[in-house]
Amino acid sequence: MQMQGRHSTIRSWRSADVTSVVKHANNAKIALQLRDRFPHPYTASDARRFIEAVIGVRPVTTFAIDVDGEAVGGIGFSPGSDVERYSAEIGYWLGEPFWGRGIATEAVRIVSAYAFETCNVLRLFALPFADNARSTRVLEKAGYTREAVLRSSSVKGGVARDQALYALINSSWRGV
Numbered sequence: 001m002q003m004q005g006r007h008s009t010i011r012s013w014r015s016a017d018v019t020s021v022v023k024h025a026n027n028a029k030i031a032l033q034l035r036d037r038f039p040h041p042y043t044a045s046d047a048r049r050f051i052e053a054v055i056g057v058r059p060v061t062t063f064a065i066d067v068d069g070e071a072v073g074g075i076g077f078s079p080g081s082d083v084e085r086y087s088a089e090i091g092y093w094l095g096e097p098f099w100g101r102g103i104a105t106e107a108v109r110i111v112s113a114y115a116f117e118t119c120n121v122l123r124l125f126a127l128p129f130a131d132n133a134r135s136t137r138v139l140e141k142a143g144y145t146r147e148a149v150l151r152s153s154s155v156k157g158g159v160a161r162d163q164a165l166y167a168l169i170n171s172s173w174r175g176v
Contacts, residue, residue, distance in 0.1 A: 001060045003114060005106040009066040010075065010114075013051045017064055017071040021047040024072050024095030032156070033132050034093055059119055065094060065107050072098050075107045077115050077124060086122035086173070088115060092138075099134065108142035116170040123169050129154070130162035139166040 002011040022044050025031075031040030039046050054062040054076075062076035073094035080087040090111065094104045115121040128135035130149050140146070144166040152160040 001063070003063075003110050005110055007067070007101060007103045007106050008072075010063045010107055010110045011066050012060055013054050013062065013064050013071070013074075015048075015051060015055070017051060018044055018047040020071045021051070021074075024097075025074075025093065027096055029096060030093050033129060033135060034091075036156070038093070061088075061115075061119070063107075063111060065092070065103065067098060067103065073104070073107070075104075075111050077111065077121070079119070079121070086120065088119075088121050088124055090115070090124045090126050104135075104138045105141040108138055108144075112142065112168055116172065120174055121170060122173045123167055125165060125167040127153075127163045127165060129156070130164040136164055136166070142168070144168045 002009060022042055025038070025047070026040070026042040028040055031038055031042070061079065063074065064071035065073035065075055073092065075090070075092035077088040077090040079085065090108065092104055092107060112124055115124055126139055126144065127150070128139065130136070136146070145168070146164055147167050148165040150163045150165060153163045154161050
């Protein structure tokens with residue numbers, strides 16, 4: 001699976017991505033803004049475990065963000081269940097040397113279109129920490145709407161943090 005953008009390629013993960021994932025993911029600034037399941041320090045063992053877990057999953061919902069042949073970040077969506085089975089949470093991270101170049105915004109746009117067209121997702125949502133201005137700006141530039149601030153809805157590093165709820169609705173949803 002591969003989708004081409006102007007700044008990057010969104011593609012399936014490969015076993016050969018372990019070294020580049022560790023190089024870019026092993027950054028406390030990145031881990032601080034993500035869920036606890038994203039470890040810090042980020043080791044080769046963590047990268048292998050992650051890549052092995054997502055390779056072969058169908059439909060593909062987890063992708064590498066590739067710049068010049070190197071996996072420099074990740075993006076994916078987790079479909080809901082039951083009455084929320086047509087909704088999915090989108091999440092992403094990008095290596096620090098690539099911040100501020102429009103890469104994350106482009107990746108969010110590409111994966112959102114894929115989720116809507118290929119997986120018949122009605123609603124995509126994201127829950128960045130409300131004080132993560134870079135991530136909230138990515139979502140806004142990708143067309144997501146801020147729906148709410150969830151006060152003290154999470155704890156990261158022992159500190160209560162607000163999350164912002166952003167969503168994008170599929171206007172072409174096919175129904176059931």
